[in-house]
Each structure stands twice: as C-alpha cells, then as structure tokens.
Amino acid sequence: MLNVRLFDITTLLFGVASVNYVAALYGKKETWARIGTWICIAAAVVSTAALGVRWAESYKMGIGRIPVTNLYESLVFFAWSVNLFYLLVEWKYRTRAFGAFVIPIAFGTMLFAFTNESSIQPLVPALQSYWLHAHVITCFVGYAAFAVSAGVAVMFLMKAKREERKMTGGVVGVFPPTKVLDDLVYKAIIWGFPFLTAGIITGAAWANYAWGTYWSWDPKETWSLIVWLVYAAFLHARITRGWHGRRAAILSIVGFLATLFCYLGVNLVLSGLHSYGGA
Amino acid sequence: MTEEKRFESAMDRVWKFFTSLKLAITIIIILASASIIGTIIEQNQPLEKYRQFYSDGTIRLFDALNLFDMYHSWWFLLLLVLFTVNLSCCTIDRLPRVVKVVRNPKTTLDGNLEKTLGHVDRWKKKGDLLKVAETYQAALGKAFSKPRLTENSGTFHLYAEKGVISRFGVYITHLSIIIIFIGAIVGNVLGFKGFANIVEGRSVQTIPTRGGTNHVDLGFSVRCNKFWVDFYPSGQPKEYASDLSIIENGREVLRKKIVVNDPLQYKGIWFYQSSYGPAGAASATIAVNSSEGGRLSTVSLSPGQKADIPAYGKISAVDYRENFQGLGPALLVVLEQPGKPHTEFWLLKAYPDFDRQRRDTRYLSFAGVDQIFFTGLQVAKDPGVNVVWVGCTLMVVGIIIAFFMSHQRLWIRLSRGSDGRVEVVLAGSANRNRLAFEKRFEKIQADIRAVEIG
C-alpha cells in the first residue's frame, strides 16, 4: 500500500540523515550536517503525508480510523514526533550537533517498525474510543520529548567527562557548552512530562469507560507510572543541590530506558491488556 | 542542654527529615523500583498457577512479603503514606513563605536588592521628579503591567509584576496528587466492582463482587432484552451490544443499548459491556407444512433431542452447515416414522420448498438456527471517580502553570541626582524561563527609555 511505501522512504531518509549527522560530527564538515537537516525536513514531509494517506486508506477500506492504534502505527508516529521535536530544537538552538544523537533513534524505530505487520487491521471493540486516540497521541509526543532529552543527556555526560579531564577538541569540541546541554535535557523533559501526565490520565479515562476501573495495576499501566515517577524524581533532583548535571542526566537516560521498556518491553517480555505487540 | 531544648531539637530534626527534598527523591525512586516487582510476578493469580513457576519455599517467601498482591500490601501502602506525609510537610513548610512573599512584595528597589537582580539598567533624564515618575508609571503600565508608585524620603519607586500564579503551580500539582489519593480511597471504601453474566431475557438483582465471595444487592434489577455481535470478514468481533432494561418496583425505568466503551448508568452504578458467550446450545427451527403448502406448526430442535411431529413422526437434527455446497445454511435431519426405515436428508434455508421433492404428506422447511447468548457486564460503583478526575485536571493545569509561566518583576527607582537630572534605575527578575524574560526586559527597557517627558 502507498502509505507503507512512503514510510519505507522515510526510513531510508532517516538512515541517510543519521549517516550525515554522524559524518559531520567526526569529519567536522558542517555541510554534511546541513544536508542532514534538509533530509530530515524531507522525512518530515514524507512521513506526514504517509500518516495522512494511511488514514485515508483506512477509510477506503471501510475501517476508518486514526493511524495510531497498533504497534506499527505507534512506532511510525513516535519516529514522526521525534523528528519534528528534533527539528524544532535544531532551529531554536541553532546547532546541528544533536542530530547525531537523536535522529538515529528515529531511524532505529523505523527499522523496527519495518519488521512489524504493517497492514491496516480493523479495531476490536475495546479499542474503538476517542479516549484511546487522545491517549496514544499524548503518550507518544511525551516519549518523543524524552528521546530527545536522553540523546542530549548522553552528549552532556560525554562532554562533562572530557571537561573534567581538561581535554579539549575531539568530537565533543563541537558540542554546545555543558550548561546549554543541561538546560536542554531539562527543557525537553518539561515538554515531555505534561504530555506523559495527560497520556496516563487519558488512558485511565479510557479504561474507566471501557471497564469501569481507571487503575488496575496491569503491567502497562504500572510501567507508565514508573516512567512518570522517574521523571518526577528528575524534576526534583534538578532543584536539589548536588543533584544537578551528572545525576540529572543519568536520571534522564534511566527515564528513557524505562520508557522504552514500558513501550516495548512490557509486550515483548510481560503481558498486558494492551493491543500493541501482544500477539 | 535542657530537656526541653533537646526535645525541640529532636523535633526539629524530624521535621527537617520530613520536609527534605532528598527524602522525596528517595521515596519516589523506591516507589518506582518496588512497582517493578508486581509487573514481573503476576498478581492475584490462583495458587495452582504460581505452583507452575515457583517452588513451595519461594511461594511461602513471596506470600510472606505480600508479593502476590503487592500493590495492596501493608508495606506498599506505608510507602504511599510516607510519600503523602513528606508531600504535606513540604507544603506546610514552604507554602506560607510563598504566600507571604506574594502578598508583601518588595516594592522598593534598594541597593541590596539591586545587586541580586540579573537585569539592571540606569540612565538620566531631565525633568521634574514626580512628573517623570508619573510618566514612567503610565508607560510601564502599557509596556508590562500596572505598577505601584511609592515614595520614600524623596525617592520614588515603581513596582510591577506579572504571573504571580506561577509560584503556585507546584502546589496545585502537589495538592492534585493528594486529591487523587482521596478519590481513590473514597472509591475503595464506598464503592464496589462486580461482574454479571445475564442470559438474554433474564434479569439479575444481586451481583457477585470481583475477586471476593460477597454479593451486592443493587436495589433494582437489570434485564438483558437482547444481545448482538457483529464480526469483521476476518472473524474478529467488530461490535457487541446488549439491550438492557433497568427494572425497579416492577416497572421499567430505563432502557439503553450498550456497547463496549458506552456504558449504562443508573443511580451511580455503571454497567459496562465486557464479554459475551453462548448460553446453552443453539437450537434449530423447522416449519412443518402440509403437502398443499399450508403451514401446520413449527418445531424447535436442540442437539441430541428428538421432537414429535403429530400424526407424522419424530425428527432430530444431526448436522448443521453455515454454507452447504454454496447454497447457504443447511440442516441435516433424521426422520423416524413408524413402520418405515429412518431417512436422513438436508434442508436448505434459502429454499423452503426444497423438501417437497420427497413427495410425502408433509414437507419440512428449515427456518434457521437460534443461539441464545449471555452478556458479560462489568458492574461498578465508584463515588470517588469524579474526585479523581478533578485531581487529574488540576494536575495537568498545575504542571503547565509550574513549567510554562514565570513570576516576572520589574522595579524603577527615581531619585534627584547631584547634577539636577533624574537618575533612573530599571531592574527586573523572573523566577524561571530567564531567556524569554531577557528579551522582554530589553524591549521594555527600550520602550521606557524612549518615553518623552511631556
């Protein structure tokens, strides 16, 4: 189907952009990174079109539903959000150094999506709910912000280590100063946190409408709470003396790992009520 | 140290302990880590299930630690209590200070304050001191927000602020957590969750509660008038629905067709479409016609049961096909007549006259199969749920206020300089999002400097 072709092209674009950004970092050639930016913009256009086409195609099949309801769709939506979030950051902070740490996340996600069932499946009754749509969209926007934050946190740790040893130059030389990195780790999370909060709440509302319980401690719910708690710990760490910088960056990375587990691990490793993966 | 003093300092230390942010971070991390356990060990399963995975010793150990129902265990609840106490103490400790600062803002810019502020600008202006003050007051009102003017031994001070509420975002967020807890407790104490399977045409009034052996009397009864299920071509269920009636004092007071995600509510009790299943075996209906074509009677056939057709014979159904050789639904029947060998033949639903070919005194037609279903309903009463939603809304609002608004303050000090001109000092600060404030400050600075003294 056309939408899947378009997503395949998006995957390819993310791959090429990742190579460009990494090459720019190690080869110290800004031109490469600039090409990377244009490829990411192209990927944004193609993937947005693909989401629209998929939506339209679902209507043509008589199923008619928003394209965020199975594993494949949630993965491409996540990659779409990461890319847009990244482009926003690149534009605001006027540096392309982040690309090498963030766009590969989008690329990896699309590769993983590629290995999953991509056809448009009808929805079982429990998933036919507007709350569910709001739930998935808010969650994944939040996840995308956390992905950006974790990517930058890795940069922070690399740079802080170099600075500690009073070394200059190398790849880290082109990174923005640690203060800027630390700030961006935080800024991305203050966007992600409200979205995750709204995501958990809309999920609870959906469960309440479908089953009459807003919280039942099923593994998916519990893991989303764990993720939320890790970021809550991060937010408080930021305002506590001695927890700035390194520890906050580590919490951001731990938070993103927990996010990944919540998103994929729960279905692959644990079981739950959710529709993703679960096969 | 006297007894009293020692006691006070001990109290002090306890208080410090409970108001510390480090404790908060620790508890949050412990809560997160502990929550993992219950996602790995399946919760609330029957003992036989656990026996498949764990040895008896392990089961005893896990049971002693309440790990099979850990989210309701005493130690997990204790953690939540500790969390709540910590949160409350922090609020009691800090909120009054914030209120005080907000209610009595520092409206004059003295030297000490000036040193602590990030944005300071100074210039000189010709003109009358009061006149300059009043002009700047109007200008600042236009460019930022209406300032207060105070005079202190010949020096004029202007003070203006915006976004005071941002100081309270954190407290709204914290309060919302406590509100959600209260809602959850109310729901647990005053509500119940149950389950009901109702066969089409039947009704229930008492409901077994989930997990337990208790029953709740609803005070009215629920009848399932009809149940439907639709399938996608792939065989997945597309929609299932129940037509329910609420019957109170012998009268139907409410009737609604519910589907998954669209429940029925009566007197605070909600009924959710949750599952379904066949109630007993399906039955087939057969019409008996005279050879001239008049309908004489209908008989209903259940599997393994023989039905009598008066003055004709006994009939039973032995097979059913959804689609028999492309001719649609068909029923294989066996006919037993006195003094004759048994005969076995197919009846086709789409061709009611098909059986005429036997050229007997009667011919039979297949009217279809009937399956009676039961509908599976989740039944819930939760008087705390709206409290929870209020908490959730406040939480999102509080977080947005805390993160995206900032308390911005501006001061202007005007004094008569030694050269006769008015010395102006403009200073400002914001408690967060300083970059955005810097731009705003620069704009205001330019605006105020450009003002003509009329």
Ligand code: HEM
């Ligand atoms: C998981 C639950 C919690 C959530 C979601 C939460 C949320 C927040 C948020 C959003 C902030 C603002 C952070 C910032 O300005 O960057 C904050 C600050 C704060 N939180 Fe929490 N919090 C939680 C638990 C707690 C607990 C248990 C305490 C107990 C001590 C606490 C004490 C504080 C304090 C003292 C501040 C700083 C307030 C200030 O800036 O003056 N929080 N919290």
